[in-house]
Structure formats: structure tokens, C-alpha cells
Amino acid sequence: MKSKLERKSVRKIFADNNYDFNRIVNDDNLLKNLGVDLNKIKKVRDFIKEHPLSVSKD
Amino acid sequence: MKSLLTQEELFNKLNFTHILIDSCIWLEYYEYTEAFEPLIKYLQAVHCDILTLPIIKFEVLRSQNLENYQRLNTIIDDYALNFTGYKDKTITEEALNIARIYKKNSNTSASFIDCYMISIILSLQKSPFILTENHKDFTSLLFDPIYIHPIPIQTKNGTLKIYTPCIYEFNKTKYAKELAKLSR
Numbered sequence: 001m002k003s004k005l006e007r008k009s010v011r012k013i014f015a016d017n018n019y020d021f022n023r024i025v026n027d028d029n030l031l032k033n034l035g036v037d038l039n040k041i042k043k044v045r046d047f048i049k050e051h052p053l054s055v056s057k058d
Numbered sequence: 059m060k061s062l063l064t065q066e067e068l069f070n071k072l073n074f075t076h077i078l079i080d081s082c083i084w085l086e087y088y089e090y091t092e093a094f095e096p097l098i099k100y101l102q103a104v105h106c107d108i109l110t111l112p113i114i115k116f117e118v119l120r121s122q123n124l125e126n127y128q129r130l131n132t133i134i135d136d137y138a139l140n141f142t143g144y145k146d147k148t149i150t151e152e153a154l155n156i157a158r159i160y161k162k163n164s165n166t167s168a169s170f171i172d173c174y175m176i177s178i179i180l181s182l183q184k185s186p187f188i189l190t191e192n193h194k195d196f197t198s199l200l201f202d203p204i205y206i207h208p209i210p211i212q213t214k215n216g217t218l219k220i221y222t223p224c225i226y227e228f229n230k231t232k233y234a235k236e237l238a239k240l241s242r
Contacts, residue, residue: 007074010105014073019065024103025096034103041095044136048091053126 010034063204071204071227072106072187078141078179079108080190081117083223084134090221093209097189097223098137106187110138111178113171144181152177159200159236168195176200179228186228191221200233201226 013034017023024030028038063071087094101108115134119127153173160168172195179186187204190196205225213219 007105010073010103011069014069014104015066019069021065021068021096021100025099031099031103035105036099036102040136041099044133045091045095047129048088048133051125051129053088053129054123 006035062206068205068225069104072101072104072225074105075184075187076107076109076139076141076182077101077187077189077225078114078175079110079138080175080188080192080196081114082191083189084114084118084130086191086221086223088130088133090209090211093211093221094223097207101189108138109141110134111141111175113174117171141178144178149174149177149181152180155237155240156180156200158240159233160195162240163199163236165195165197165199172196176228180230180233182228186230188226188228189223190226191223193222193224196224196226200229200236202229 013030014024017027017030024034031038083094083097087098098108115131118130118134122130153170153176156173156176157168157170160166160173172192175188176196179188188196188201203224204227207223209221209223211219211221
């Protein structure tokens, strides 16, 4: 469960950036401040690159 | 149809809630990871937890070979919380109501799994959201689209394909009206 302070911080960061989807998702520092685990996202991306889906035989 | 929200309204809707991600989005995310990544990042930034269900996993994994099965399963487990807090009997009864509403409104394409998913969304009191590309079965009959994120993809044969993942909110008022019509 996130604390009220965290909620306030998240709202403030979004408000400071005009709630702009593109601005927020393209700024790694903002994402880190918002608690997004960029290492995990990169790990998943690398995993998918290394293991593309093979064509299903079914 | 209700108009789409401003970015601030979207934030207010999704902030510290939960969302179901439909099977089609998981498959597209695996296929076009970088193009779909902003959506995942946004949901995480807004602190909207991603939920999955055994039936969503079933839909994603059922036609995959063993290799693909393991890979997709890993990705879903990495991102999503497995939601199991529902009573199967009630959910099944609601799914039947939804199927009957769809039938009454001449939408016969929704599968049992889609009706079942809608029934579970209905049971989520605070967060009746789904991210899907299945606009046919998550229609404005029972849902309001609140955010559409067009993703243009250059396919291997050079043609342009535009994916349109959309966040829908279940509309309980519409559902109650449709439910009342069933008993007439």
C-alpha cells in the first residue's frame, strides 16, 4: 500500500509536467522519480529480443 | 458515446488503481515491445497496477508451443499481479447475464471468456478498467473508451498496420439499464 505522501509526490510530478503522456514516458529521470523500475523494463525488452516468438505449429 | 478524457482526467481515473490487460495486448507487446512499452511505462508511472487472470493467461498461452508458452508466461508474471479474489459462481452468473445482454443487442461474437472477463471487471468496485484491442466485444454498450493509443507499425512486408489499444472503463449505469431490459 502506497502512503499518502507518495500519492502526493506522484500527482505533483504529473501536474508539473502537464500530465503529458509523451513527456513522462520519454523522460527516464521522471520515470525513476515516479518509481518505475526501468531496469526491469529493459530486462524484459532484452529477454524478448533474445527470445522472439517462434511460429506456432498449432 | 462519452468523449475521451483529457490527460489530467486520465491520470485522475487511473492513479493508484488496477487495470486488466487483455490477451491480445500481451501478444502484441511481445511482438512489438518497444512500440507498446510506453503504455506499460505510463501505467507504472501513474501507479495503476496491472492485473491478470488465469483465463487471460489461458487465452494468451493456449495456442503456443512449449517455448513460446514459457516466454509469454515469464513476461506476464513479470508485469502482472495474478488476480484470484473472486467467487466463481457469482462471476459465472454475471457472465451469463452479459452474454444475454450482448445477444439481445445482436452482438453474438463475444466468447464466454470475454463475458467472463467483463464479469470480473464488474466485480472490481474501484477499478473497472481494461486495456484491450478487442473493440468488438468490449463495446460502448457496456464500456466507455477513456484512452486510445494508436501505434503505427511497419510490418515485415513493408505495409503499415495501425494498432489501437484502448483503455475502457466499465459503465455500471449502462449495465444496470441493460440488465433491467432483460427482465422485461
